[in-house]
Amino acid sequence: MNTPDLKGKPMKTKIITTIGPASSDYNTLEQLLLEGVSIFRINFSHGTHKEHKQTMEYIHDLNRKHHRHAGILADLQGPKIRVGRFQQESMLLTKWETVTFNCLDLLDHPGHIPVDYPGFAKDVSKGERIQIDDGRLMLEVLETCEATGQVNARVLYGGDLLPRKGINLPNTRINLPALTEKDHQDLNFILKQKVQWVALSFVRSASDVVELRHHIASRLQRKAPLIISKIEKPEALMDLSNIIDKSDALMIARGDLGIEVPLEEVPLIQKKIVRECMKKAKPSIIATQMMEGMVKNFSPTRAEVNDVANSVIDGADALMLSGETSVGHNPVRVVQVMKKIIEHVEKTEDLYYKELPAEGNKRSRRFISSSVIYNACEMAQQIDAKAIAGLTNSGYSAFQIAARRPKANVYIYTSNRSILSKLSLVWGISGFYYDKFISTDHTIEELLLHLKKHEIISAGDMVINVTTTPLEKDGKTNMLKLSMVQD
Numbered sequence: 001m002n003t004p005d006l007k008g009k010p011m012k013t014k015i016i017t018t019i020g021p022a023s024s025d026y027n028t029l030e031q032l033l034l035e036g037v038s039i040f041r042i043n044f045s046h047g048t049h050k051e052h053k054q055t056m057e058y059i060h061d062l063n064r065k066h067h068r069h070a071g072i073l074a075d076l077q078g079p080k081i082r083v084g085r086f087q088q089e090s091m092l093l094t095k096w097e098t099v100t101f102n103c104l105d106l107l108d109h110p111g112h113i114p115v116d117y118p119g120f121a122k123d124v125s126k127g128e129r130i131q132i133d134d135g136r137l138m139l140e141v142l143e144t145c146e147a148t149g150q151v152n153a154r155v156l157y158g159g160d161l162l163p164r165k166g167i168n169l170p171n172t173r174i175n176l177p178a179l180t181e182k183d184h185q186d187l188n189f190i191l192k193q194k195v196q197w198v199a200l201s202f203v204r205s206a207s208d209v210v211e212l213r214h215h216i217a218s219r220l221q222r223k224a225p226l227i228i229s230k231i232e233k234p235e236a237l238m239d240l241s242n243i244i245d246k247s248d249a250l251m252i253a254r255g256d257l258g259i260e261v262p263l264e265e266v267p268l269i270q271k272k273i274v275r276e277c278m279k280k281a282k283p284s285i286i287a288t289q290m291m292e293g294m295v296k297n298f299s300p301t302r303a304e305v306n307d308v309a310n311s312v313i314d315g316a317d318a319l320m321l322s323g324e325t326s327v328g329h330n331p332v333r334v335v336q337v338m339k340k341i342i343e344h345v346e347k348t349e350d351l352y353y354k355e356l357p358a359e360g361n362k363r364s365r366r367f368i369s370s371s372v373i374y375n376a377c378e379m380a381q382q383i384d385a386k387a388i389a390g391l392t393n394s395g396y397s398a399f400q401i402a403a404r405r406p407k408a409n410v411y412i413y414t415s416n417r418s419i420l421s422k423l424s425l426v427w428g429i430s431g432f433y434y435d436k437f438i439s440t441d442h443t444i445e446e447l448l449l450h451l452k453k454h455e456i457i458s459a460g461d462m463v464i465n466v467t468t469t470p471l472e473k474d475g476k477t478n479m480l481k482l483s484m485v486q487d
Contacts (some may be wrong), residue, residue: 008408011141012351012428014038014318015335015340016073016285019055020046020326020364026058028331033062033070035335038424039197040070041320044186045077046332056193069420069431071196073228076183078201079176081167084114093137093158101130102375104149115167119175122146128171135168135259137161168259170234178208179215191220196421199228199251204235206242213246223418224255228285231273232256240273244280249425251320255288274314278354281403283425286311287320291338295328305341312345315354315405317427352407353381366396369477373397376466376480377404383482386461387411388449390477392436395419402427408464411456440469444481452485461485 016039017023017032029040040059042052056072062068091113093099100112103120121144124130141152158480178200179187190198200212209229215314216224226248229236232255236243244250252273258266270286277284290308291300300308311319319338325331345351356374380388385408390397398412398419403425412423413434420431432450437443444465451457465481 010430011036011339011342012346012405013312013316014425014427015338015342016287016318016320016425017325017335018043018320018322020323021326022327022329023331024051024055024058024104026062029055029058030062030066031332032325032335033059033068035332036339036472037335038070039073039318041073041075041199043075043326044182044190045075046081049186049189052189053193056195059186060194063421069424071421071424072194073197073199073425074186074190074193074195074225074430075199075230076186076201077180078183078230079174079180080201081115081120081169081174081176082118083161083163083165083167084116085163086114088304090160090162093139093155093161095155095158097155097158098142098152098401099139099155101148101153103151112454113161117167117174118149121149121151123174124151124169124172124213128169131168131170131259132161133165134255150301159296166256168256170260178202178204178211184215187215188219191216194389195225196418197249197425198225201230201253202233202256203229203231203243204233205239206246209243209246226422231269232260234261237261237269240276244276244282247282249279249283249285251285251287251315255322258288262295270311271314274316277317278315278403278405279356281399283317283399283402283427284315285318285320285425286314286316288321288322290321291324291334294330294334294337295323298330298333300337308338308341309345310343313348313351315351315427317402318425349407352405353377354403354405354406355399366476369397370400372466372477373400374404375463377401377479377483379404380408380464383462385464385482386457386485387451387463388466389413389444389451389463390466391443391468392416392419392477396449398423398426398429398431400465402429409456413449440467440479443467444483446484448483457485457486459487 015037016035018041076424101115102112103115103118124141126141128141137159138157139155142152144151182435228249228251229243229247230251230253232253252270274284291304293301293304324334387409389411392398393416394413401410412429412431415435423429423431463483466477467479469479
């Protein structure tokens with residue numbers, strides 16, 4: 001087993017970095033990996049397939065070089081409406097002036113704002129708000145003309161408008177499909193690569209997730225990537241429980257969400273989503289403006305430090321950096337600072353051993369596994385275990401252990417390499433490749449020797465093992481063993 005340096009106490013909350021012009025070169029990616037990045041996000045709203053493929057190849061090479069299992073998250077653009085391109089660098093919008101949006105004629109007309117959604121004039125209505133560039137600009141619709149594709153609007157909050165900025169319509173129901181033509185093209189490319197997670201943007205209902213899963217299944221039969229639903233629309237909050245059930249993980253995308261719903265509601269929405277995901281053993285990601293000040297500055301604001309700390313306290317599996325690492329001045333330092341905050345906050349006892357019941361339905365096919373995992377975490381708390389070590393083929397036991405947030409470090413072994421990179425997103429999990437299955441006792445002894453050899457555990461430590469017996473059946477977790485590490 002090739003083992004990265006895991007001496008000491010590994011971070012439990014994972015860090016996701018968005019890759020862009022500031023971080024896509026080999027050396028920067030290597031520094032980010034070594035500083036503790038678990039997942040690299042590739043944003044398909046920007047860049048070309050050729051550029052993304054090169055980035056993925058760098059990541060795969062670095063994983064091999066450093067014996068890591070960092071995952072790749074491919075983030076689909078989704079039904080995002082954007083300002084089109086125009087010749088000048090920017091367009092000044094002055095308060096109270098009237099401007100015209102064009103959604104059919106995308107030629108550069110002076111004073112007109114091109115929009116890349118042909119149905120824009122059909123969907124918006126008089127009196128509705130148009131917000132651009134994360135709400136920095138706001139306009140009110142005065143009149144629409146579906147025939148010409150034009151919308152006249154009054155500027156309420158002005159400023160410089162740049163090409164390709166996002167448009168939000170918080171009062172409007174958009175008739176775009178969950179997967180756009182661009183998403184289908186990007187998905188065809190993504191499924192030919194080694195990608196562990198695919199994020200679906202602007203999820204409105206569980207049916208959007210089902211549609212994406214159907215498209216993935218129709219193109220790829222084995223080792224399909226897992227699906228992250230991005231919560232950034234008010235409609236998603238109405239169907240949250242079903243969306244969690246149909247997804248493999250959720251991302252709280254606070255940028256668009258904070259525009260689509262009242263700002264003051266976002267903090268409690270964040271806490272609710274993290275809590276509900278934990279109950280269902282689904283990872284949660286908190287994203288957008290975590291450390292926005294470090295796009296240009298050497299240090300974060302005190303408010304940003306508190307935001308990161310509170311997100312860890314809430315129990316998020318992962319925190320995501322966006323512009324801070326994709327276009328920021330010093331992406332590596334941003335990760336270093338975030339890591340320092342996480343490590344400090346994780347010293348508090350309040351984070352650990354969440355009260356989640358075991359599976360209560362004895363007819364459930366997961367009842368035995370759920371009960372074993374529940375009792376393993378209960379025992380770990382009672383005896384202050386140093387580690388929980390488990391074997392998995394599907395990853396189920398790892399997700400379930402993580403949901404209970406044990407203070408004991410969790411080490412998961414599997415012969416399924418694709419699972420290792422997927423587990424890089426899951427709270428508290430450190431994964432290793434292992435394929436020697438002789439007997440249950442022999443395997444447990446080997447795992448203990450491996451952890452001891454790398455100074456992860458030492459004599460006198462209590463370790464809990466969860467596994468399947470007999471091993472050759474490759475079944476569900478059904479055994480728990482408590483061991484004290486010997487000299």
